[in-house]
Amino acid sequence: MDLTFSPQEIAFRDELRGWLASNQPDAEPTDGGEDAHYAWRRDWQRRLYDAGWAAPAWPAEYGGRGVSLSESAIYFEEIGRARVPMAANVLGLLLGGPTLMVWGTEEQKERYLTPILSGEEIWCQGFSEPEAGSDLASLKTKAVKDGDEWVVTGQKVWTSGAQYAKWCMLVARTDGEVAKHKGLTYFLMDMEQDAVQVRPLRQITGEAEFNELFIEEARIPDTNVVGGVGNGWKVALTTLMNERAGLGFALQIRLRQLLDDLIAVAAERGLLEDPLYADALAELHVRCESIRLLAWKGLTDVERYGQPGPEGSLVKWLWSDSNQRLTQLAIDIIGPEALTWGSNWTYEWLRARGNTIEGGTTEVLKNIVAERVLGLPRLKVAA
Amino acid sequence: MDFGLSDDQREIQRTARELLAERAKPERVREHAEAASNDDALWGELCELGWPGIAIDERFGGQGLGQIELSILCEELGRALAPVPFLPTVMAAAVIEQDGSAEQRERWLGGLASGETIGALGAAVEGTAELVIGGAQADVFVLIEPDGSARLLGREQAEVTPVASVDPTRSSASVSAPDGAGEPLGEGACAGLGRALVSASSELVGICDRALAMTVEYVKDRRQFGVPVGSYQAVSHRCAQMLLETEQARSTAAFAAWTADADPEQLAEAAAMAKACASAAGREVTAAAIQLHGGIGFTWEADLHWLYKRAQIDAALLGGAKRHRARLAGILADRAGASAAV
Numbered sequence: 001m002d003l004t005f006s007p008q009e010i011a012f013r014d015e016l017r018g019w020l021a022s023n024q025p026d027a028e029p030t031d032g033g034e035d036a037h038y039a040w041r042r043d044w045q046r047r048l049y050d051a052g053w054a055a056p057a058w059p060a061e062y063g064g065r066g067v068s069l070s071e072s073a074i075y076f077e078e079i080g081r082a083r084v085p086m087a088a089n090v091l092g093l094l095l096g097g098p099t100l101m102v103w104g105t106e107e108q109k110e111r112y113l114t115p116i117l118s119g120e121e122i123w124c125q126g127f128s129e130p131e132a133g134s135d136l137a138s139l140k141t142k143a144v145k146d147g148d149e150w151v152v153t154g155q156k157v158w159t160s161g162a163q164y165a166k167w168c169m170l171v172a173r174t175d176g177e178v179a180k181h182k183g184l185t186y187f188l189m190d191m192e193q194d195a196v197q198v199r200p201l202r203q204i205t206g207e208a209e210f211n212e213l214f215i216e217e218a219r220i221p222d223t224n225v226v227g228g229v230g231n232g233w234k235v236a237l238t239t240l241m242n243e244r245a246g247l248g249f250a251l252q253i254r255l256r257q258l259l260d261d262l263i264a265v266a267a268e269r270g271l272l273e274d275p276l277y278a279d280a281l282a283e284l285h286v287r288c289e290s291i292r293l294l295a296w297k298g299l300t301d302v303e304r305y306g307q308p309g310p311e312g313s314l315v316k317w318l319w320s321d322s323n324q325r326l327t328q329l330a331i332d333i334i335g336p337e338a339l340t341w342g343s344n345w346t347y348e349w350l351r352a353r354g355n356t357i358e359g360g361t362t363e364v365l366k367n368i369v370a371e372r373v374l375g376l377p378r379l380k381v382a383a
Numbered sequence: 384m385d386f387g388l389s390d391d392q393r394e395i396q397r398t399a400r401e402l403l404a405e406r407a408k409p410e411r412v413r414e415h416a417e418a419a420s421n422d423d424a425l426w427g428e429l430c431e432l433g434w435p436g437i438a439i440d441e442r443f444g445g446q447g448l449g450q451i452e453l454s455i456l457c458e459e460l461g462r463a464l465a466p467v468p469f470l471p472t473v474m475a476a477a478v479i480e481q482d483g484s485a486e487q488r489e490r491w492l493g494g495l496a497s498g499e500t501i502g503a504l505g506a507a508v509e510g511t512a513e514l515v516i517g518g519a520q521a522d523v524f525v526l527i528e529p530d531g532s533a534r535l536l537g538r539e540q541a542e543v544t545p546v547a548s549v550d551p552t553r554s555s556a557s558v559s560a561p562d563g564a565g566e567p568l569g570e571g572a573c574a575g576l577g578r579a580l581v582s583a584s585s586e587l588v589g590i591c592d593r594a595l596a597m598t599v600e601y602v603k604d605r606r607q608f609g610v611p612v613g614s615y616q617a618v619s620h621r622c623a624q625m626l627l628e629t630e631q632a633r634s635t636a637a638f639a640a641w642t643a644d645a646d647p648e649q650l651a652e653a654a655a656m657a658k659a660c661a662s663a664a665g666r667e668v669t670a671a672a673i674q675l676h677g678g679i680g681f682t683w684e685a686d687l688h689w690l691y692k693r694a695q696i697d698a699a700l701l702g703g704a705k706r707h708r709a710r711l712a713g714i715l716a717d718r719a720g721a722s723a724a725v
Binding site: 001070267282293296 | 389619620624
C-alpha cells in the first residue's frame, strides 16, 4: 500500500498546475444564455487542444499524451481544482473517441479523432429512448439497409449537446428477428440533416441541458457503422464503461469543492458550533473522503489487476446520494436566500436531483452490485 | 498510488484467515461465548506466532511491522469473532509504545509483545472507565480521559470490577484509578490513540465482512414463494447497502492504517474518519444481517447476535460515530478559521 503519487505523477500534476495557473479561460459569460456559455466552453477546449491538454489519456498517435489511468485521474482532479469548465466536447473526448479507438476502422479514426480533440466537431450520444431507459437493449429506433446507406427512423431522448453536435453515437435496431441485445448496430449519424429534428427538453432547473431527437428517415452511409452490423450492444458497453471511468474523478472533486464552500458559509455563520450542523457536515466530509478513496482504489485495481473491483458502481451511487444530501443541507444552512430562483445553491440543489437517475439509476446500480458483485440471483421478470 | 497489499502482507492475511478458519470455528466460538471464557489454547497459539507483538518494535521483542499488518490481523480476528484479548492488548501496547517513557516501555512492551502480559485500554472520566474490554483479566491498563491525557496502571494499582457485557467472547470490567493511582503516560493528548482507533476500526471491518458473507449465503439459499429471497430487490438492495457501508469502512480504515506509518500528521483526522465510518457500518451491517435472515436471525442459534453484540461494543469503544464526527467537525472548523484568517 502506498497512497502517495510517484515522482512521474507529481511532475505531471505540477506541469498541468503550472499551465492552468497561467492559462485561465475568459470570464464566464453572464448573458447570451446557453449558446454563449457553450461557445465559451468550446473556446476553452480549443486552448486546451492547442497546448496538448484536451485529452491526455488519449494515445500520443491520436493527439493525446498516452498518460496512465492515474495521471488521467490527476488531470480531472486538477481541472476540477482549478475550477475551469469541462471541455465543450466532453462526450466526444470521454466516450466517442475511446470507443472509436477500440472499435473503429483506420479510416474512421483518421477521419474523426482530431476534430473531436480540437472541438471542431461536437459529439452527442443517442442511446436512451422514451421506452428504453434502464432497459436500453429494448430500444426501438430502426435502421434499414438501402444500397450502401442505412435509413433510420425513431426517437431518442436525454441527448445532451445535440443542438451543437455534428455527430451522434447512435444505437439502432438493424435486426428485429434475433434476441434483443443481438439485433443492435452502432452508427455515427450526421446531425446536419433535415431528417433529424432536435427539440430541447426543459428540466427542473429551468434550463435545457438535454434534448429529444426525432429521426425520420435519416440517412447514414454504411461506412459509418462502428464495430460491425449486429455488434452494437458490445460497442455501446465500451462507451458506457468509459462514461463511468472518466467522469467519476471530476465529480468527486466538484463534491469536495461544494462541501468546502458550504463549510466556509457554515463557519462564517457560527453554525459549526451547532452540533446538528457540525454532525451533518462531518458526515459529508467522511463520505467525501470515502468516495475519493474508493475512486482511487477502483482505478489502481484496474492498473494492477486489469479489472475494476466493485468500486465503480459504489462510487457513483454514493456520490449522487451525497450530492443530494449536501445541496439539501445547504438550503438549511443558507436559509431562504438559497431558495431564490437563479441563485447558485438553488441550481446545485435542483440539478442534484438528476444525479441518482442519470448514468445508471441508483436502483439499477444496486441491482448491478447485488448480481455481479454479491452474486445474488436475478429476479425473474416477464419477457 | 497503490491500495493493494504487498506479497508479505497478503501472506499474513492468508495465513491468519486459514488458521482462524481452522481454530476458531463457529461452534468453538459459541462454546466460549456460552461459558464467557477466553479460548486460552488459541491465545497461546497466537502468542507463539508473535501476533500480539506484530507492530511492536523489535527492541522490545516485537516483530517491528506496521499498523497495516496489525490491522490485517484485527480484521481477521473480528471476522472469526475470536474469543481472545487481542484487540485490548494491542491497543494498550500502541499507546504505551507511542507515549510511554523509556522506563514504561521497557517495563511493559516485552510482555505485551509476547502476549504474557494482557493489556486493556478504556475511555475514562475522572479516573473511571465503565466498560473496559479485556479488563477482567488485564495486567496493565491505559485509561484515556476526554482531554486525551492517558494514565498507566498496573493491575495492583487499579480497582477492577468484572462486568458481564453483552459480548461474552471477551471479558469486561469497570476500571478505576483511585485517588490518582498509577502514573501519567506521556504529556498532553496521547499520540497512540490514533492507532488504537484504527485497530478497533479494522476489527469492525472484519465483523461487517462476515455478517455480509453469512447474509448473502443465506438469502441465496432460503426460498419463499418459490424463489430465493435474495432475488427480491427489497432484500438484494439491502445487501448492496451492506456492501457499500462495509467498503466505506474498509477504505477509510485502510487509509488510516497507512497514515499511521507513512504520514502520521494525517493520522488524527484519518483515524476519526475511520472510526466514525466503521462504528456506523458495524451497527448497520450487523443489524441488517439479522433482519435479512428473518425469524432465524433472531434466534440464539443463528450466531448473528454475537456479531451484532461485538459490533456494538467495538462501535462504542473510544467513542462512537457521533463522537468522532464531532472531532472531525472541530478539525473542519479549525481549518475554516485558518483559511478565513489568510
